[in-house]
Amino acid sequence: MATHLAIAFRAMGADILQVWSKDGKNAGILAALTKAEPISTWEALDLNADYYIIAVNDRAIPMVASQLKGVKGIVLHTSGATSIDALAGIGSGYGVLYPLQTFSRTKSLDLKQVPFCIEADRTETFEKLSAIAHLLSPLVSEVSSEQRKVLHLAAVFACNFSNHLYHLSSQLLEQHHLKFDLLKPLILETANKIQSSSAAEVQTGPAVRNDQHTMEKHLDLLKNTPALQDIYQLLSNSIKNTHHL
Amino acid sequence: MATHLAIAFRAMGADILQVWSKDGKNAGILAALTKAEPISTWEALDLNADYYIIAVNDRAIPMVASQLKGVKGIVLHTSGATSIDALAGIGSGYGVLYPLQTFSRTKSLDLKQVPFCIEADRTETFEKLSAIAHLLSPLVSEVSSEQRKVLHLAAVFACNFSNHLYHLSSQLLEQHHLKFDLLKPLILETANKIQSSSAAEVQTGPAVRNDQHTMEKHLDLLKNTPALQDIYQLLSNSIKNTHHL
Numbered sequence: 001m002a003t004h005l006a007i008a009f010r011a012m013g014a015d016i017l018q019v020w021s022k023d024g025k026n027a028g029i030l031a032a033l034t035k036a037e038p039i040s041t042w043e044a045l046d047l048n049a050d051y052y053i054i055a056v057n058d059r060a061i062p063m064v065a066s067q068l069k070g071v072k073g074i075v076l077h078t079s080g081a082t083s084i085d086a087l088a089g090i091g092s093g094y095g096v097l098y099p100l101q102t103f104s105r106t107k108s109l110d111l112k113q114v115p116f117c118i119e120a121d122r123t124e125t126f127e128k129l130s131a132i133a134h135l136l137s138p139l140v141s142e143v144s145s146e147q148r149k150v151l152h153l154a155a156v157f158a159c160n161f162s163n164h165l166y167h168l169s170s171q172l173l174e175q176h177h178l179k180f181d182l183l184k185p186l187i188l189e190t191a192n193k194i195q196s197s198s199a200a201e202v203q204t205g206p207a208v209r210n211d212q213h214t215m216e217k218h219l220d221l222l223k224n225t226p227a228l229q230d231i232y233q234l235l236s237n238s239i240k241n242t243h244h245l
Numbered sequence: 246m247a248t249h250l251a252i253a254f255r256a257m258g259a260d261i262l263q264v265w266s267k268d269g270k271n272a273g274i275l276a277a278l279t280k281a282e283p284i285s286t287w288e289a290l291d292l293n294a295d296y297y298i299i300a301v302n303d304r305a306i307p308m309v310a311s312q313l314k315g316v317k318g319i320v321l322h323t324s325g326a327t328s329i330d331a332l333a334g335i336g337s338g339y340g341v342l343y344p345l346q347t348f349s350r351t352k353s354l355d356l357k358q359v360p361f362c363i364e365a366d367r368t369e370t371f372e373k374l375s376a377i378a379h380l381l382s383p384l385v386s387e388v389s390s391e392q393r394k395v396l397h398l399a400a401v402f403a404c405n406f407s408n409h410l411y412h413l414s415s416q417l418l419e420q421h422h423l424k425f426d427l428l429k430p431l432i433l434e435t436a437n438k439i440q441s442s443s444a445a446e447v448q449t450g451p452a453v454r455n456d457q458h459t460m461e462k463h464l465d466l467l468k469n470t471p472a473l474q475d476i477y478q479l480l481s482n483s484i485k486n487t488h489h490l
Contacts, residue, residue, distance in 0.1 A: 058459070081451075081459050101431055102438065102449055109434075115427045141427065150421040151428075153463050157473075158414035158428050159435040160450030161480045162407040167444035167487060169403035176395040182360045182386065183396075183403050184440050186346055189354075190404040191436035193347065195429050199412035204347055205405030206326075214303070214326050218398050227483060228402075234479055235406045238472060242412060 001078060001103045002055035003030055005136075008111045010034045012135045017049050020064075042067045049073045051132070053097070061086050074125055080152035083145040084119050095120035095129045098148060099137075102159065111136050117143035117151065168228060200242060207239035246323060246348045247300035248275055250381075253356045255279045257380045262294050265309075287312045294318045296377070298342070306331050319370055325397035328390040329364050340365035340374045343393060344381075347404065356381050362388035362396065413473060445487060452484035 006016050016036040021027035024040035031038035039045065047070060054064050054077040061077055065087050068075050074093040077086060080100070087094035101114040116133045118140060120126035126142075133140045143151060166187060170180040193202050206214035215236055222229045239245075251261050261281040266272035269285035276283035284290065292315060299309050299322040306322050310332050313320050319338040322331060325345070332339035346359040361378045363385060365371035371387075378385045388396060411432060415425040438447050451459035460481055467474045 058456075081462070100427055102434055102447075113430050115430060117427070139430075141424075143423070143427075147421055147423055149462070149466060150417060151423055153466055154414040154417045154423075155428060155431055156450050156463065156477075157410045157417065159431050160448070160452065160484070161410050161476075162432070163435050163439065163444050163448055164452075164480060164484050164487070165402045165406050165410075166439050167448065168483070169399040170444055172395060172399045172402065176392055178388070178392055178396055178399075179386075182345055182362070182388075183400060185358050185360060185384075186400055186404050187407070188436050188440065189347055190408050191433050194408065194411050195433065199408050199415055202347075203405070203408055203412065205401050207405065207409075211303075217326070217394070218401065221394060221398055227486065231406075231479060231483060232401070234476060235409060238413070238476060239405070239409050241472065242409070 001099065002026075002053075003033070004103050004109060004111065005053060005055060005078070005097075005099070006030055006034045006036075008136055009132075017046050018044070020045065045071070047071050051076060053078065058082050065090065074128060076129065080117075080148055080155065083149075084121065085145065087121070093121060093125035093128075095125050096145070096148070097129060097133060098143070100151065100155065112138065115139040115141060117141055117148055119144060119148070168231070172228075203239060203243070205239070207236035208243050208245070210240060210245040246344065247271075247298075248278070249348050249354060249356065250298060250300060250323070250342075250344070251275055251279045251281075253381050254377075262291050263289070265290065290316075292316050296321060298323065303327050310335065319373060321374065325362075325393055325400065328394075329366065330390065332366075338366060338370035338373075340370050341390070341393070342374060342378060343388070345396065345400065357383065360384040360386060362386055362393055364389060364393070413476070417473075448484060448488070450484070452481035453488050453490075455485060455490040 010016055016034040018037045018039050019027040019031040020039050024038060027038040027040060050073045052068050052071055052073055052075045054061055056064055058079050058081055061079060061082050069090060072092055075087055075090045076095050076097045078097055080098050084096050096119040098117040099114045100117060114137050116137050116139060118129050118133050120129050130140060169183060173180050218232060219229055222232060255261055261279040263282045263284050264272040264276040265284050269283060272283040272285060295318045297313050297316055297318055297320045299306055301309055303324050303326055306324060306327055314335060317337050320332055320335045321340050321342045323342055325343050329341050341364040343362040344359045345362060359382050361382050363374050363378050365374050375385060414428060418425050463477060464474055467477060
């Protein structure tokens with residue numbers, strides 16, 4: 001995420017002064033990409049930047065925040081699961097700039113399509129944060145720390161768990177000498193459909209039809225993989241409950 | 246599905262002679278679209294067509310098949326979950342033409358992107374079926390009834406269940422006055438990613454990091470919805486097992 005943000009900020013004309021990383025290696029790569037100075041000690045930190053963006057592992061945020069106490073600029077973290085309070089005590093203003101998207105270092109991504117959730121410690125910070133977020137994407141929403149927690153959880157359901165279902169499905173196919181490629185268009189169309197329809201309305205499959213016969217055949221096919229049977233049963237029951245069957 | 250197939254066959258120059266439906270109403274609409282004769286009794290059936298395509302509810306297939314015993318053309322069903330044997334006894338040749346895609350009557354769809362799984366009772370039928378399937382889409386695979394069952398089950402995991410997770414996620418957001426729109430780009434990118442990467446390799450989220458702290462916070466957020474807690478726990482454990490955590 002650091003890579004995508006730094007490149008986007010640089011593309012919109014911002015100077016990236018420094019890139020810090022613990023081992024210096026990742027900092028070196030990103031610094032080279034953005035013509036910044038790579039640093040790996042806190043002593044080397046420039047205290048006069050306008051913004052400090054923390055894009056590290058959630059657990060490392062308190063440590064990094066504690067090192068940024070004396071800076072003059074606004075300090076932002078980018079974590080979905082971390083409260084704004086993790087930055088409390090930074091007198092120069094602080095906030096959250098959370099891009100709701102999955103990033104991989106090697107795949108480019110159009111940030112203009114990414115929703116950014118922002119939150120700030122005070123109005124003055126919020127206005128500055130909102131302005132720079134809008135330079136990255138038109139999709140900017142004010143989301144509180146409490147709401148962001150729920151958003152992050154909802155993303156686990158909609159994305160992390162879906163991705164795992166793709167994996168389980170690919171394993172099933174592989175065991176029966178079938179290519180996962182066969183399912184890819186259907187997976188894409190399923191994600192496409194809910195861009196304009198409610199997921200409950202477009203639900204298909206045996207559970208929403210309460211098609212007991214097919215569900216029993218499916219459970220029988222899974223008889224050697226009880227873990228998959230459990231998932232099948234639980235999600236089918238949840239679909240039935242949703243649709244009052 | 247009947248609508249999409251009939252329109253595609255008509256577009257490629259085939260004559261749709263008749264459209265049967267039990268109540269005559271759906272037949273009427275589709276017949277008008279494809280310049281066919283709508284029928285609702287079996288006595289009115291033209292016995293001299295080249296192909297008879299059964300696109301009805303899975304449970305109605307044996308009934309329709311029994312009515313088609315005397316026809317001269319090839320009889321095809323289009324069901325993922327039904328064996329080719331449901332058509333046994335049709336002497337003129339029979340098979341399966343299963344489009345692996347989700348259809349809605351109102352949304353147009355490019356069939357050229359849809360994988361078709363085909364199976365036939367004999368080589369002669371297979372060759373004819375393969376030829377007409379290739380007119381619809383370049384993505385044609387021979388898939389046996391046994392394999393098709395697994396494919397259908399895999400689609401339940403990858404698509405029906407994912408869609409339900411989208412729904413659960415939208416409910417969570419709604420309860421906290423957040424718009425589901427925020428998640429839509431992430432959902433689409435998640436489905437996009439596995440078009441070119443393996444799902445296991447691109448798995449993200451707390452479970453694959455074995456991030457106990459975040460998972461506990463998530464379960465706590467779900468404490469008033471035990472059904473969602475169960476799903477969270479089961480799928481997180483499945484992710485951990487997949488990645489040997």
